[in-house]
Amino acid sequence: MLEPRPAPGPLPGAPGPGVPEPGAPDELVEFGVEVRSQWRLVLGRFFRHRLAMASLFLLALLVVVAFLGPHLSRHDYTKPGPDLSQAPSIHHWFGTNELGIDTFAQVQRGAQRSIEVAFLVAFLSTTFGSIVGALAGFYRGWIDTVLMRLTDLFLTIPTLAVLLVVAARYRGSRNSWIPIVLIIAGFTWMPLARLVRGVTLSLREREFVEAARAVGASNARIIFRHILPNSLGPIIVNATLVVAGAILVETALSFLGFGIQPPDVSLGLLISNGVQAANTRWWLFYPPGFFLLLFCLAVNFVGDGLRDAFDPQQTRVRA
Amino acid sequence: MAGSVLEVENLHVTFASPDGPVKAVRGLDFSIGDGESLGIVGESGSGKSVSMLAVMGLLPRNATITGSIRFRGQELLGRPEAELRKLRGGKMAMIFQDPMTSLNPVLTVGFQIAEAIEAHRPDTDRKGRLARAAELLDLVGIPNATTRVRQYPHEFSGGMRQRAMIAMAIANDPDLLVADEPTTALDVTIQAQIMAVLERAQEATGAAIVLITHDLGVVAGTADRVMVMYAGRAAETGTIYDVFGHSRHPYTLGLLASLPRLDDTGRERLVPIPGSPPSMVHPPPGCAFNPRCPYARALCKAEMPVLRPIEGTGQCSACHFAEDLNGARPT
Numbered sequence: 001m002l003e004p005r006p007a008p009g010p011l012p013g014a015p016g017p018g019v020p021e022p023g024a025p026d027e028l029v030e031f032g033v034e035v036r037s038q039w040r041l042v043l044g045r046f047f048r049h050r051l052a053m054a055s056l057f058l059l060a061l062l063v064v065v066a067f068l069g070p071h072l073s074r075h076d077y078t079k080p081g082p083d084l085s086q087a088p089s090i091h092h093w094f095g096t097n098e099l100g101i102d103t104f105a106q107v108q109r110g111a112q113r114s115i116e117v118a119f120l121v122a123f124l125s126t127t128f129g130s131i132v133g134a135l136a137g138f139y140r141g142w143i144d145t146v147l148m149r150l151t152d153l154f155l156t157i158p159t160l161a162v163l164l165v166v167a168a169r170y171r172g173s174r175n176s177w178i179p180i181v182l183i184i185a186g187f188t189w190m191p192l193a194r195l196v197r198g199v200t201l202s203l204r205e206r207e208f209v210e211a212a213r214a215v216g217a218s219n220a221r222i223i224f225r226h227i228l229p230n231s232l233g234p235i236i237v238n239a240t241l242v243v244a245g246a247i248l249v250e251t252a253l254s255f256l257g258f259g260i261q262p263p264d265v266s267l268g269l270l271i272s273n274g275v276q277a278a279n280t281r282w283w284l285f286y287p288p289g290f291f292l293l294l295f296c297l298a299v300n301f302v303g304d305g306l307r308d309a310f311d312p313q314q315t316r317v318r319a
Numbered sequence: 320m321a322g323s324v325l326e327v328e329n330l331h332v333t334f335a336s337p338d339g340p341v342k343a344v345r346g347l348d349f350s351i352g353d354g355e356s357l358g359i360v361g362e363s364g365s366g367k368s369v370s371m372l373a374v375m376g377l378l379p380r381n382a383t384i385t386g387s388i389r390f391r392g393q394e395l396l397g398r399p400e401a402e403l404r405k406l407r408g409g410k411m412a413m414i415f416q417d418p419m420t421s422l423n424p425v426l427t428v429g430f431q432i433a434e435a436i437e438a439h440r441p442d443t444d445r446k447g448r449l450a451r452a453a454e455l456l457d458l459v460g461i462p463n464a465t466t467r468v469r470q471y472p473h474e475f476s477g478g479m480r481q482r483a484m485i486a487m488a489i490a491n492d493p494d495l496l497v498a499d500e501p502t503t504a505l506d507v508t509i510q511a512q513i514m515a516v517l518e519r520a521q522e523a524t525g526a527a528i529v530l531i532t533h534d535l536g537v538v539a540g541t542a543d544r545v546m547v548m549y550a551g552r553a554a555e556t557g558t559i560y561d562v563f564g565h566s567r568h569p570y571t572l573g574l575l576a577s578l579p580r581l582d583d584t585g586r587e588r589l590v591p592i593p594g595s596p597p598s599m600v601h602p603p604p605g606c607a608f609n610p611r612c613p614y615a616r617a618l619c620k621a622e623m624p625v626l627r628p629i630e631g632t633g634q635c636s637a638c639h640f641a642e643d644l645n646g647a648r649p650t
Contacts, residue, residue, distance in 0.1 A: 041471075207420040213377060214415070215408030215435035215487060225434065229425045 045309040052305020055298040062295055066111035069104075103270075107287050110265040111295070114247050117177060117266070118299075121185045121246035126239040129189035130231070133196025134223050138204055148197065151190045159187040160252070167258035177266075180259060184249050192238045199231040233307045240303025244296040251292060267292050322391075324495050324527045325374065325411075326350040330386035332366070332373050332551075341599045343369045345551040346386075348626065351495070356521065356528040358542030358559075360535060360574070362596050366551035367531045371497045375413055376403040391494070409439045411495040412488035412526075414517075417504045418480035422472035428483050429453065429468025435490040455486035458523060459516050478509035482516055489520045496526040502537060514541055535578060539563055547571045550597050550607035553626050557634025567629050567636035567644050569612045606639070614640060 047053060136147040163183055170179045203209060204227065212222050228235070247267070253259030254268025255275075267288045274285035332344040344366040351357045359367045372378050374388050376395065388395040390411065395403065407413075415421040423431060432452035436443060443451075449468060456464035459482040472480055481501060488496055498517060502510035514537060521528050530542055538545050539559055546556045547570060555568035566572050573592040594611040597603050603610055609619040618639050626637040638644065 207415055207417060208423040210377060211413075211415055211421040211484070211487075212423070212434075213407065214375060214413040215490070216404045216406070216438045217408075217434065218404060218438070221434075221438070225426070226423050230423065232425070 042309045046305055049305035049308055051301050052308075055301035055305070058294060059298040059302060062111065062291065062298065063115060066108050066115055069108040103284060103287055106265050106270055107267070107291055110267045110270045110288060111291055113177060113264060113266040114250055114268070114292070115295070117181055117184070117250045118243045118247040120181045121188060121250075122239050122243040124181070124185035125189040125242055125246075126192060126235060128185070129192030129238075130196050130228060130235055132189065133193040133198075134200050134228055134231070136193070137197040137200025138219065138223050138227060140201075144197070147193070151193050154187065155190045157187070159249075162187070163249070163253055164256070164258050167253060177259075177264070180250065180253065184246050188242050188245060188249075192235065192242070195234050195238060196228075196231055199234055200227050203227045203230050237303050237307045240299050240306070243299045247292065247296060323350045323352050324355075324391060325529075326387075326389040326392075327370070327374065328387040328389075330370060330373060330388065331384070332369050332378065333383045335381045335383075336600070339600045340383075342602060343382075343551055343599055344373065345602070347548075347551070347553055349546055349553065349556065351527045351529060353494070354521070354525050354527055355544065356530060356542045358530045358532065358538030358545040359548060360532060360538055360545060361548035361554075362533065364596050364599065365548040367548050368499055370548075371413075371499060371529060371531055375407060375411065375497060376400075377407075377413075405439070408435050408488075408493075409491045410493055411497065412491070412493040414481075414484050414488050414496070414498040414501050416500040418477055418484050419504065421484055422475075422480055424472055427469055427471055428456070428475065429470075432456070432468070432483065432487045432490055435487045439491045451490070452486070455490055456483065458489075459483070459486045459520065460512075461486075477505055478512060481505060481509075481513050485513075485516055485520050489524050489526070492524050493526050495529070496521065496524070497529045497531070499531045500533070501530070502534065503532070510537065517541070535563070535574060547574070550602055551599060552607065553635075553637060554608070555634060555636045555638075556626065557632070561632055561634040565632065565634075567632065567634060567641040568638045569614050569644065570608050572644065573611075606637075614644070616640075 132147050132151065136144040136151075163180075166183050167180060200223075209222055209226055212226050217225070250259055250266060251268030251271060254266045255272040257272070259266060259268055270288035271285065271292070274288065277284045327347060327349050330344055330347040331342070334341040334343055343364075347366070347370055349357070359371070361367045369378070369382075373382070373384050374390075374395070376398075378384065384396060386396070390406065395406075422428065426434075429449050429452040432455055433445070433448035436448045436451060453464045453468045456467055461467050461479055461482055467475075467479075472483075475483060481504075485501075496517075501517065502513050505513060517528065517530075518541065520526070528541075530538060532538055542559060544557065545559055545562045547554045547562065547568065549570045554570045555562055555566065562571060563575065566575065570592075573590075576590040577592060579589060592611055597607055597610065603620075605618075605620040605622055606612070606615070606624050609615040612619065616639075622639070624637045624639045626635050627641075628635050629641050
């Protein structure tokens with residue numbers, strides 16, 4: 001998305017250059033060099049990315065609704081009420097299901113679970129994938145061979161089949177969502193590992209890595225201080241894709257009945273329950289569906305904005 | 320010159336390649352004393368960078384290094400990587416050719432200088448390191464150093480980045496500073512400034528400097544001694560005055576003849592050295608320079624000349640007929 005041009009400078013007749021505008025930062029020093037910290041730079045660029053900011057706002061709103069809502073709502077996602085299968089109304093914003101449970105409360109609870117799963121998966125798989133990729137790309141040789149064949153092996157295993165088997169094993173246990181997180185994370189780190197390996201292979205030949213070695217930096221320092229921060233762009237973008245992907249995998253699992261188990265709910269479970277009612281009682285199907293859609297879109301746009309913001313060489317949206 | 324910082328003896332560096340082993344350095348001897356500056360000149364591929372990378376222990380794993388490299392009397396070859404790491408950036412530091420790519424673009428300049436300090440003195444605190452980084456930037460002539468330490472490399476110009484690289488190299492008060500073509504990637508007008516900064520850095524630290532370059536003018540302006548390299552061997556060594564004024568090696572003479580002179584009448588043509596540098600996979604037998612040498616005789620093809628002191632001069636030359644040459648330009 002192209003940014004609109006910044007507001008035009010002083011109009012003809014207005015004070016020319018050299019006259020500081022009122023409100024200009026005081027720390028402008030004689031060479032016109034402004035004091036800017038790394039985070040201010042990154043955040044400054046991010047804040048200028050309108051789509052990303054809008055998405056971040058939406059994301060925050062969805063998270064707040066999911067986590068704060070149940071405390072404010074009168075309805076409980078487990079308690080059936082007297083109003084059975086009602087259309088949305090002032091009392092039940094998203095209507096009720098055939099047991100009289102408030103759909104809004106269920107969507108909130110389901111979104112909580114799904115968001116927790118998604119972010120935990122993204123954190124675990126990003127950390128693991130980045131480290132595997134960086135080690136493989138940096139050390140090359142047999143370490144690379146072992147790690148990458150392992151990655152290939154994981155890529156060849158049909159994720160859903162394994163997920164179904166393992167999920168079935170933990171079905172019904174109280175914290176069944178934790179094994180689900182571990183398994184989804186265990187099958188989503190491979191693309192990132194390959195990506196980071198590729199980036200590392202090119203970064204390790206860069207002169208600043210040699211320069212770092214020449215000042216006596218250890219391998220660990222080079223990997224974590226020089227190579228990984230330089231691959232942050234692809235890592236972050238991939239992490240956001242994983243967030244969106246994980247929520248979809250979790251949804252698919254729950255849809256098939258192997259994910260989050262009742263009485264706990266997740267978006268997938270709600271969609272699965274509502275799918276037969278999509279034509280007659282639409283309020284059971286569309287609210288969780290839209291929540292899912294909005295969440296995934298917002299996450300992806302935020303990732304896009306972050307990628308632009310973290311790249312100090314990009315000039316399109318300069319702070 | 321109290322003692323020598325670095326002594327290199329019979330250094331050979333060979334790289335494995337699909338065409339066979341590339342003999343990049345083939346028996347190099349030199350030493351450098353405390354606070355001395357040695358210029359190493361030669362064409363691309365003459366082994367000047369490779370030999371210093373070997374000293375720093377920065378060559379890739381496919382390089383085979385034999386011979387002896389002694390730093391303050393201690394043998395470096397065969398030492399474990401962890402010990403070399405302590406030396407690198409500590410007692411010996413390196414400045415690279417291209418300042419545009421030698422700084423990490425995602426870290427602030429100050430952070431990178433502080434990192435060089437941290438790697439060798441982990442007991443210092445972060446604030447102190449950053450303050451020291453600002454001092455160093457100030458020393459190398461960067462205005463507003465306290466502001467500049469918080470900036471990123473892309474906010475620095477090429478000359479300023481090279482200054483920052485020098486600041487990083489002298490951060491731990493090294494005994495040996497290797498500058499690998501420090502001015503090649505820079506604007507001509509900046510080159511003199513950077514050389515002045517290097518000299519100031521040398522004064523501040525008392526380090527010996529090895530200056531690798533193909534710019535004879537830069538060497539003449541800075542170095543005490545010069546070593547001319549050709550095809551992985553030293554062709555001639557001596558003081559600037561001896562080597563450039565009364566060269567005893569046809570290759571040096573050829574290099575000098577290919578330079579424009581300020582004092583000529585403008586009618587003389589520059590004389591290039593004919594031919595091109597030899598293949599380092601199959602270096603020519605005998606003197607490596609013989610296919611291009613205007614004075615080559617039968618002996619030159621048969622026997623490899625050794626670097627030997629030339630009687631009556633202070634320099635050493637690796638030419639069978641060094642005594643017959645006396646600053647004469649090949650015609």
